[in-house]
Structures are given as structure tokens and as C-alpha cells.
Amino acid sequence: MTDGKLAVIGLGSIGSMALWQASRLSDSVTGFEAHAPAHGRSAVGGDTRLFRMIYRGNPGYYPILERSRTLWAELEAETGQNILTRCGGLSIGTADGPYLSALLDTTRTTGAEHQILTREDMAERYPQHNLRDDDVAVYDPHAGALRTDRAVTAAVAAAQANGATIHTNTPIHSITETTDGVLITSGEKSWTYENVIVCSGSWSQRLMPDHLKAATQTKRIFLTWFVARDAAEFTPEKFPVFSRIHEDRSMYGAPAVDGVTVKATLDGRGAPTPNPDTVPRELSTAEITETIETVTEFLPGLIPNLVRSDAFPDLFTKDSNPLLGRLKPDSRIYIATGFSGAGFKNATRFGEIAAHEALGKSSFDGLDFVRPERFETRLTLRQPLPPNNGSVAGLHRSGTFSSTTTESVT
Template identity: 30%
Template sequence: MANHYDVIVLGVGGMGSSTLYHLAKRGIRACGIDRFEIAHDRGSSHGDTRIIRKAYMELPSYIPLLNRAYELWEQLEKETGSKLLLQTGLLLAGSPESEITQGLEDCYQKHELPHTAMKASEVDQLYPQLHLPEDWVATFDPFGGILRVEECVRQYASMARRYGANLYTGEAVLSWKSEGNKVLVETERRNLTADRLILTAGSWSVRTLLDIGIEIKILRKVSLWYLGSGVENYRREVFPCFCIGIGSGSKFIYGFPVTDNWGLKVAEHNLTRNEIDNPLKVNRCLGEEDEKPVLEFLGHFFPQLSPKRSKFTTCLYTMSPDENFIIDFHPEHENVVIAAGFSGHGFKFASVIGEVLVDLAVNGETKHPIEFLKIDRF
């Protein structure tokens, strides 16, 4: 049957493109469907760059997944001949009592990972272009680096096609339902069936999760790029990626050294909660309130930069109730696997999440430790 697949993947962004690649590479008849084109800018997997790191203050349980993610990103680079991960190192800093600092201590107590702990005075000597309060502490993660986000998605999608997967882009999914041992999917252009369905639809997963009692929040986020006097002091050759705590909680501002003509990239995490109801109706204009916390941050911490904005983008966070991923079988349909709620820190895991989802859909289980991400925790 031409319109029947072993597995259908709904949503071909970071997670979906990786999933489709892993399916096709295993010789499984699969297709991916997305309402937009590959590497589009309407969801969560765009904006040129994403940080990858092993300094994981969020939860030490992610480290085994991260270790495998690094291996798989390297594997994709070798398969495609593309440079996808730029090693820069990552500097994380905050007050001693902040959740970032406490979370890093927990991470390094539970996992023996190379890192360097520093006082603010030591950071000032290494990076005089960054000013920290004198009572702060910092950690340097040598594994920290930059993923070229759109190129990662493009390469996964391209390799999936090469291995035999079909891609239907530019067509919205109107409905899906599981009936017996089959899944029926209706799009704007065709009707498809499959033995298994994998949902990697990002902010378009909200309805499905709400139906099973999990409320996902969609947040609008803005990334900004800056040129200006002094920007040369923040080139990747002399300055790392950074994550700087704001206050004593889990709020931070993060960014990337200069790697292109757009300059220094900076964005906030958890400082604002600009919730939206519909991922198709997002304000993609820049407001004063979007830039204010970033400019204040640069004024305090980046004394050698006179920032002049060169570019901005908007993207979406899909926030789970506990800000950890949701990866599990649909509780009512054993032939449907859900991956959602990546809460603004998921892309670095895309390489391994695809492997996990294929394990679940095809084998019914995975060797990867994902118990802490299952639905029954809610």
C-alpha cells in the first residue's frame, strides 16, 4: 500500500528530523509530515545556534542522554561531512546560593565530568571583557559548544531521505486517530496509515497533551544579536559561550561568542513568561520589553561592548509543568509515542531523542534511562 507506513512522524523539526533519520537508517518504512518546510522559523528549532553542554544544572539525570547525544552529533558530522558542532567551552556563573550554582554542584557530585571551578576574580583575569560581582562563583565546561541548529535539521532530513524516508512538507495535519493496531492520519493533501505514530510536533502538541491531563504552556522568546564598539573582544577565538544567573532562582541570560557577521547573540531564559495560545499567531515584532533585560544585562556584565542591535528572531518554548521533557507512550494508545515539553533546553538532545523514540516505537522499550521523563510523574 503506497500510503501505508511502518511509522509516521508528525513534526519534522529538531526532534522529528532526528527520529525520521533513525527510522530510515534502520530500514523502517517511514514518513515525516510538517506544515512548514524543513528548518523553518515558526517553531523552536531555528535561530542559527543552540548551546550544547554537559554542565547540567537542571537535573543530573540528563547526563547519560547527553553523553550519547554528543556521540550521535559526531556521527552525523562524519556521515554528512558537515561541521555541526563548534567547540567553544561554556562559562556558567552565578551567586553561590543560586539554583544554577547549586544545580551544578549536584551535577558534578553525581557525575565525574571534567570542569573548572573559579572565583569571580579568576574569571576577571581570564576574561576581562566580562565583569562578575566579586562574591560570585563560576564553572567552565570544556564540553560546551555551539550547534548550528538549522543545519542540523537539514542534514538529518536529508540523510533520512537518502536512507529512504518520505517527507511531506508544507501540509498541515488535520487529524490523527488510533484504531485497533493502525493509526490514521489526514493531512490537507492526503490520507495515510501506519502501524505506529510518533508525535514530535512541538507547540502543536498542546491539544494532545491537554487531552491526557497535562497542561503545556507555550512561551514566546526572543534572541538578539549585537555588533558595536568592542564586539571584537567577544569573538569565539577569545570568548566562550556563557550562561549568567540572574537573581537567586533559575533565571539566567545566555549567549554565544561572535561566529559570524551578526555579532554577539544573547537571549534570556525564565526572566519573562510571555504566554501565547496559538503557535500560528505569534507576535514576531520586537518590542521594547523584549530587549530591555538583555540591554540591562550587557550594561552590567559586558563593560567592553557598546551594543548596537543587528538582528533578532522569535521562537517558541513548550513548557511542561516541571520543565522536564515528556517522552512516553500515549496512555490510551500503545502504538503512539509522544515527545514534547522540551521547555527551552531540548535541542542539544535531538540526536539521542530520535534514537530513543525509534526504540520505543519499534521495540517497545529503550536502553536509555528515560524513566524520569515518563508521563506518570504528573
């Protein structure tokens, strides 16, 4: 006998969506969270995340984004919550420069709807941005700002309404695959499930086999907010989400969804940190100085004083693509983590994929770029293993997905 068909470990950006989707497929689903859903120390923190259909990079993400957009609307309809503020989005950079050239190459491949805005167009439509002489923008009509806290709590509530069981303040310390299923423990308590999805963000690394630990790294992401000189100019109706890269300066941000503060944050400043539990929350003098210098140039309508800042951990992979799939083809342990600072926009679709595959309802092709086996390495044994020694590269032959530490998992 087991305690259920599926356990989802970690109810953050991906785990909450996996739980919601799994609850649509089974009435025997349980979610475990070390603290509470949307707690302030996880990668969910920071109020908003950008949703964009236009981006630079792997075109394989586009169908994931399309399905994610549909699922965000379904979550809103199911819960009555306004989660995605649909305000459009701007990608700003040098005309023919590397940023916009790469972005437009991907956009032409995917066929995403877009509009190129000249410097004059921008001055007329979005004068909040102080552009350099050679800047242009690409407008994404389907972009917007995702309300992170609201999204996670809505997904968890929807899962509960579908019959899912939730255990909060229950850190998971070990996960072991056995002949009966997957044994998970929290202190002296234990449960056995037919399958488990691990969605613990940076805390997942502690429970990974060695080859995946070596392919991942926790990084500190910081966010900053400002007050506008004229708040009416930075509402979602007038100020789309944006990403701007120009040689020595880069920034992204979102409108004042709270009616007061505008998010404007340096892009690409994630720094390695050894422990997700001890991420420095305060910004350094250099981080503050660069942020204020950049916002002063890019957005002169914002008062150049930080009114709020914070920092959060997120798990990055070597190739910046997530880990989504079973540890081995016959494993009952499925991981959905390592989203490298860019997972929230796709969280609904990745959660749907994880739920369907972990429950054995369906599988999905075209996802080799996110499968964990891409980081597998062949192990050369210089001498035979001693009898009954089942440890190979941190993953026991019995299927243990565990760690020597007993620290909590988010």
C-alpha cells in the same frame, strides 16, 4: 496494507533527529512537515542553542547528554556538516549563591568534567565578562554552540539518503488509532502507518488528549543579538557559550558564529501565549530595556543596541521535563514533545530513543521523569457512560489522538 512502518509528524529539533535515527533502523519511514524543515517560525529558530554537560537539576539527564554528544559527532561525520562548535562554556554566578551551588551539586553527582574559575582567572582568560566582586565561574570544556538550522536540515538529508520519504508543506490535521494502524490526515489526503511519532512542538498540544493538554503550555521565547566593539574578542576561540544568573539579572549567550553578531539573551523570560501561530515577534519596550541594561553591565564589549531580535513558540510541561513515550503501553502513537526550552542539546539522543521505542526495536529504563503517564489522573465517573460513548478525558477508547481544530501542525 499500510503506507509504512513509521510516520514522524513534525521535522523540527526532535522530529528531524527521530526521522534520521528511524531511517537507520527501517527502510519504511516517512516524515511529515507542515512547512519546511528548519522553517523560521518554529522553536528551531535563532541560529544557535547551547550544548552543555554541566547544568543544575536532574542527574538523569547526564547520560542522555553523553549519548547526545556522541550522536552529534556522528551526524557531522555522516553529513559533512559542522554542527556543534566546540568552544567550551561558562556558568557564572555568585560564589556560594543558589545558582552555582545547585549546579555544582549536580555536577558532583554526575562527575562531569569542570573547572572553577575565580574572578581573577576570568579577568585573565575571559575579560569580555564584567564580573561583580563576588562572582566566579564554572568552566565546561565540552560545551559549545549547536547550529540549529544546519542540524535539522542535515538530519533530514541524512534520513533521505537512508531511504526515508519526506512530505513538506503537509500539515497533519488528525491522527486516529485504528485496528489497522494509525490513520493520519492532511486535508483530503490520508495515510495509514503501523506507528506514529508526534514531534510537533507547540502544535502538538492541539492533538493531545485532555490530561496532557492540561499539563502543557505554549510559551513565547525571545532572542537578541548585538555587534561587538572588537569582533575578534567574541569569536568561538575566545568567547565560550555562557549562562549567567545573579539575583536580579540573568543572561545566556553564544559567540559570533557568523563572525558578526553575538547572541546575548535574557534568561527565563518565557511568557505564556495562547496560539503558536500568532506569537508576537517584536519585543516590547520593557523587554528591550531590560536586555540592553543587562548586556551593558555584563558585556561592555558589545555595543548596547539590538541589531536583531526574534521570538518563537515552545511547548512547556508543568514540571519542565519533556513528554517522551507511548500514550498507553499498547498504543501505536508515540509522543516526543514538551521540551520546555531545553531540548535541543539532547535532541539526538531523544530522537534515538523515540525511534527505537516507536519501531519496537528496544526500550529504555530510567526515564520515568519524561514518560507521559506521569500526568495521568484517575477519572471518577458519577454515572455510567452511555452505550458506545468512547470519550474519556479527550482520548477515545478506540485510541483517537485528535482535536476538533483543523489548524496545521508544524
